[in-house]
Amino acid sequence: MTTALLFATGAILIIAVLALVYRIITLVGIAKGDQKKTKVTTSNKINAALFPIVLIVGSGLIMWSFNDAKQFFLPEAASIHGKETDHLFWITMGIVFTAFALTHLLLFTFPFLFQFSEKRKADFNPHNDTLEIAWTAVPAIVMAVLVIFGWRAWADITAPATEDAIQVELMGKQFAWEIRYPGKDLKLGRYDVANIDNTNSMGVDYDDVNAQDDFTAREIYLPVGREIELKIRAIDVIHSVFLPHFRVKMDAVPGMPTRFKFTPTITTAEMRQKTNNPKFNYELACTEVCGYGHFGMRKLVKVVTQKEYDEWLMKQKPWLEKNPDYLSQWEAKKAKTASVAKSH
Amino acid sequence: MSSVALDVESKDVHSHDDHEHHGNFWTNYVFSFDHKVIAKQYLISGIFWAIIGGGLSLLFRIQLGFPEANLEWLRPLLGDWITESGKMDTTFYLAAVTMHGTIMVFFVLTAGLSGTFSNFLIPLQIGARDMASGFMNMLSYWLFFLASVIMFASLFASTGPASGGWVIYPPLSALPQAVSGSGIGMTLWLVSMVFFIASSLLGSINYISTVINLRTAGMSFAKMPLTIWSFFITAIIGTLSFPVLFAAALLLVFDRSFGTSFYLSDIYIQGELLEHSGGSPILFQHLFWFLGHPEVYIVLLPALGLTSEVISTNSRKPIFGYRAMIGSMLGIAFLSFIVWAHHMFVSGMNPFLGTIFMFLTLIIAVPSAVKAFNYITTLFRGNIIFTPAMLFSIGLVSLFISGGVTGIILGNSALDIQLHDTYFVVAHFHLVMGSAAFFGMMAGVYHWYPKMFGRMMNSAMGYVHFWLTFIGAYMVFFPMHYIGIAGFPRRYYSFTNFDAFSTFTDLNTFISIAAILTVTAQFIFVFNFFWSMFRGRLAPLNPWNATTLEWTTPRKPGHGNWPGALPVVYRWPYDYSKPDADKDGFTDFIPQNVPLSKTEHSNTPEEKVLAQLDEKFDQLGEEREKNPFI
Ligand code: HEM
Numbered sequence: 018m019t020t021a022l023l024f025a026t027g028a029i030l031i032i033a034v035l036a037l038v039y040r041i042i043t044l045v046g047i048a049k050g051d052q053k054k055t056k057v058t059t060s061n062k063i064n065a066a067l068f069p070i071v072l073i074v075g076s077g078l079i080m081w082s083f084n085d086a087k088q089f090f091l092p093e094a095a096s097i098h099g100k101e102t103d104h105l106f107w108i109t110m111g112i113v114f115t116a117f118a119l120t121h122l123l124l125f126t127f128p129f130l131f132q133f134s135e136k137r138k139a140d141f142n143p144h145n146d147t148l149e150i151a152w153t154a155v156p157a158i159v160m161a162v163l164v165i166f167g168w169r170a171w172a173d174i175t176a177p178a179t180e181d182a183i184q185v186e187l188m189g190k191q192f193a194w195e196i197r198y199p200g201k202d203l204k205l206g207r208y209d210v211a212n213i214d215n216t217n218s219m220g221v222d223y224d225d226v227n228a229q230d231d232f233t234a235r236e237i238y239l240p241v242g243r244e245i246e247l248k249i250r251a252i253d254v255i256h257s258v259f260l261p262h263f264r265v266k267m268d269a270v271p272g273m274p275t276r277f278k279f280t281p282t283i284t285t286a287e288m289r290q291k292t293n294n295p296k297f298n299y300e301l302a303c304t305e306v307c308g309y310g311h312f313g314m315r316k317l318v319k320v321v322t323q324k325e326y327d328e329w330l331m332k333q334k335p336w337l338e339k340n341p342d343y344l345s346q347w348e349a350k351k352a353k354t355a356s357v358a359k360s361h
Numbered sequence: 362m363s364s365v366a367l368d369v370e371s372k373d374v375h376s377h378d379d380h381e382h383h384g385n386f387w388t389n390y391v392f393s394f395d396h397k398v399i400a401k402q403y404l405i406s407g408i409f410w411a412i413i414g415g416g417l418s419l420l421f422r423i424q425l426g427f428p429e430a431n432l433e434w435l436r437p438l439l440g441d442w443i444t445e446s447g448k449m450d451t452t453f454y455l456a457a458v459t460m461h462g463t464i465m466v467f468f469v470l471t472a473g474l475s476g477t478f479s480n481f482l483i484p485l486q487i488g489a490r491d492m493a494s495g496f497m498n499m500l501s502y503w504l505f506f507l508a509s510v511i512m513f514a515s516l517f518a519s520t521g522p523a524s525g526g527w528v529i530y531p532p533l534s535a536l537p538q539a540v541s542g543s544g545i546g547m548t549l550w551l552v553s554m555v556f557f558i559a560s561s562l563l564g565s566i567n568y569i570s571t572v573i574n575l576r577t578a579g580m581s582f583a584k585m586p587l588t589i590w591s592f593f594i595t596a597i598i599g600t601l602s603f604p605v606l607f608a609a610a611l612l613l614v615f616d617r618s619f620g621t622s623f624y625l626s627d628i629y630i631q632g633e634l635l636e637h638s639g640g641s642p643i644l645f646q647h648l649f650w651f652l653g654h655p656e657v658y659i660v661l662l663p664a665l666g667l668t669s670e671v672i673s674t675n676s677r678k679p680i681f682g683y684r685a686m687i688g689s690m691l692g693i694a695f696l697s698f699i700v701w702a703h704h705m706f707v708s709g710m711n712p713f714l715g716t717i718f719m720f721l722t723l724i725i726a727v728p729s730a731v732k733a734f735n736y737i738t739t740l741f742r743g744n745i746i747f748t749p750a751m752l753f754s755i756g757l758v759s760l761f762i763s764g765g766v767t768g769i770i771l772g773n774s775a776l777d778i779q780l781h782d783t784y785f786v787v788a789h790f791h792l793v794m795g796s797a798a799f800f801g802m803m804a805g806v807y808h809w810y811p812k813m814f815g816r817m818m819n820s821a822m823g824y825v826h827f828w829l830t831f832i833g834a835y836m837v838f839f840p841m842h843y844i845g846i847a848g849f850p851r852r853y854y855s856f857t858n859f860d861a862f863s864t865f866t867d868l869n870t871f872i873s874i875a876a877i878l879t880v881t882a883q884f885i886f887v888f889n890f891f892w893s894m895f896r897g898r899l900a901p902l903n904p905w906n907a908t909t910l911e912w913t914t915p916r917k918p919g920h921g922n923w924p925g926a927l928p929v930v931y932r933w934p935y936d937y938s939k940p941d942a943d944k945d946g947f948t949d950f951i952p953q954n955v956p957l958s959k960t961e962h963s964n965t966p967e968e969k970v971l972a973q974l975d976e977k978f979d980q981l982g983e984e985r986e987k988n989p990f991i
Pocket residue numbers: 528657658660661703704722723725726729765766767768769771772773777780781782786789790793794795
């Protein structure tokens with residue numbers, strides 16, 4: 018309620034001030050006999066002068082706000098490709114910011130320099146081929162260079178994962194992520210949404226031998242320095258896997274499995290030191306709107322040393338072991354569908 | 362063509378003037394065939410929608426800026442969308458974001474902008490009595506009106522309006538069990554958009570045929586104002602891309618209501634396995650963005666066209682690089698059809714496609730850059746008069762640049778991995794499309810208001826309106842870059858669930874306050890707009906000393922636009938500050954309908970040769986009076 022009152026008073030105040038300004042301007046206008054012998058009034062000068070003023074104040078604000086905001090940017094990228102794309106991002110940002118600054122320098126000073134004057138006449142200068150070719154060519158070349166760098170980074174990132182990459186399955190659903198590891202055989206078993214039931218929430222196909230030792234986890238554990246291949250899918254609507262600290266993003270699409278490979282380079286513990294934040298954690302977020310709980314689809318990511326990872330692996334039990342009753346249930350279900358299929 | 366011809370010829374073109382009105386209230390003001398009336402209908406509908414769309418944005422900005430606040434005071438407005446604990450409902454948040462996007466992109470910036478100015482200016486600037494088909498034009502508006510009514514009604518659906526984002530990706534938009542807005546709200550959304558598309562197509566076809574067929578004698582394509590070029594190109598883009606949205610929507614309707622599986626497969630939701638199988642959600646995205654990307658140019662190009670005209674007129678200089686401007690618009694139009702998948706780099710599509718689309722996307726930055734340079738050079742050594750329209754045009758150029766440059770970052774697929782669906786994208790398109798197009802629209806209203814209503818808008822209010830809006834737009838959208846670099850995802854109801862996104866609370870509050878102030882400032886315009894209609898100073902015939910044909914009509918042009926014969930065009934529209942014009946008896950501009958033979962001193966060498974053709978144009982003009990289709 019207080020906020021509402023605050024806004025209401027704020028709005029009223031502003032309107033009052035504007036009304037006053039307007040009233041004064043019109044009164045002055047009337048006093049001066051407004052509709053004028055000259056082509057323009059003093060307001061032309063004011064508007065002309067406001068552009069360079071906005072330019073100067075604006076530049077100051079941009080610099081200050083950037084410096085102030087920097088502290089809240091994500092810490093350094095914690096993956097190999099992330100380092101590269103960050104680098105490319107800031108270089109590109111430098112280039113486009115220069116373009117932005119130079120064009121604005123002209124755009125905001127010309128109005129002041131070339132404001133109306135009775136004494137001057139505008140140039141009649143309809144075109145200039147050299148100039149036009151130059152400013153077509155320069156952006157074209159810059160774009161070409163950027164494309165080449167972007168293309169190389171993109172090709173690396175999207176290349177197939179190596180043989181010994183660790184596979185981790187992430188499954189999005191409203192409104193949670195589920196995580197599955199391949200177990201000792203390093204192979205994820207098959208799945209099918211049709212297998213989903215109250216226990217088997219990922220629809221894993223336990224007829225597949227590769228699935229027998231698969232295990233699920235509540236957090237994403239990753240060893241540092243190893244290539245990870247995320248196997249991404251969704252079972253209801255589109256979600257999107259976003260690991261901001263690793264510069265990883267890939268949609269999770271029902272009916273169309275996707276993938277993303279990356280190599281974490283900084284453990285959670287190291288990052289806690291780097292950021293001076295003992296509570297720091299890597300996080301997984303959803304970045305494709307998926308319903309009312311979209312903003313809450315979070316999972317923790319723990320990057321640990323290889324040794325810690327191995328220890329953790331040792332402790333994990335296959336899902337089937339943790340759900341000993343399930344296999345009989347599974348067989349019964351299979352038998353039922355088989356007999357239904359036969360009777361048709 | 363014959364029916365088109367009938368439409369025009371059936372108009373008794375010579376006998377009309379300002380004060381004569383035939384027909385009754387219904388035919389003059391409601392189901393009017395007159396392009397000027399239809400333009401005003403579009404404009405006022407656009408203003409109405411802008412208020413709704415802006416209001417929705419304030420609702421979700423309040424949530425983002427003041428996540429802790431008790432919003433009980435909004436209950437009279439939102440009813441049960443405010444939960445018992447005084448919080449905004451999370452589904453409502455999504456609905457507000459979705460409807461804000463839909464309304465702004467389609468109803469304000471497509472219909473409100475193109476509909477208003479293509480209708481108003483095409484006949485007036487090419488020297489035509491009206492559109493090729495007044496009937497289709499009338500139908501176009503009323504289909505838009507119908508679409509508006511349906512979309513507006515959807516806001517009051519008990520399960521809420523569509524809430525899957527303005528891009529309505531299935532399966533979210535296809536399954537009512539996924540989000541309540543995908544129930545009746547989504548149905549209404551789709552039905553409304555079908556009428557909207559039909560309206561847009563009727564309009565576009567009309568614009569195209571009018572520009573091709575009804576240009577007055579002498580108005581060759583090479584003498585057409587850039588406004589007309591931009592409307593013409595926009596209409597072509599619209600005709601080619603909107604049908605694809607129609608197809609996408611139709612297939613979605615089938616999936617939703619008739620059990621087909623174009624977009625759906627392998628879905629298990631709410632404890633239930635769906636029968637759909639074999640469809641592809643990505644297919645929808647391809648279809649949607651095949652319209653979606655051209656759409657952003659459908660929104661922007663008319664704004665750029667209006668700006669070209671306003672900047673040239675008020676710099677008292679010819680637009681710099683007239684041909685390059687047309688060339689770059691054609692280039693943008695062509696390229697806009699082959700960059701759509703840059704919205705889908707991380708959608709799971711084949712990464713090789715990503716490479717191709719990155720390449721094509723970065724090419725489109727080149728013609729865009731050329732346009733920006735040309736505007737700036739037009740100002741160089743001009744003699745600039747700052748009308749409100751001129752201020753908004755300069756503002757547009759600024760916003761177009763600051764939003765456009767980040768497109769170069771986003772178009773790089775490797776960089777887009779991190780930035781996609783974060784606030785960085787929100788910053789990008791609100792500057793380059795939202796704000797820039799809005800500024801173009803404002804420039805257009807301030808500049809052509811005198812021709813629309815025969816009165817002047819108050820310029821002092823215009824100045825205040827401009828500076829508040831310009832500074833406000835930057836205050837709102839510039840900081841979003843920072844939030845985006847920090848990784849904040851868009852369409853989040855709140856950020857407190859994540860450690861990574863728990864910063865920037867002050868900045869979000871700042872943005873929300875800036876947004877509230879900026880939206881409030883728009884009421885200065887609304888007041889000025891309606892007040893000036895009745896109380897504004899009577900407009901002189903050519904208040905901005907412009908060269909184009911609309912300023913040769915009476916103060917309030919009647920049906921048929923010119924009481925006498927149609928003007929004949931002899932020169933391009935940018936003869937401002939031509940050297941030696943004073944020796945020919947002109948000040949700093951020579952209107953398009955002044956024969957070259959009357960301006961011997963100021964003619965360029967080529968024009969000296971062309972001057973001999975004047976008589977031919979006169980003859981053509983006379984013949985065209987008898988038959989407008991030659
Ligand atoms: C300089 C040329 C431009 C380039 C290279 C460019 C590039 C891009 C890219 C790559 C995206 C996708 C970002 C993402 O979702 O991750 C994007 C989004 C967008 N762009 Fe641009 N853009 C340019 C100019 C424009 C213009 C002129 C407009 C409008 C008039 C525009 C409007 C949009 C919109 C509306 C979106 C976001 C749509 C959404 O996801 O809801 N862009 N742009």
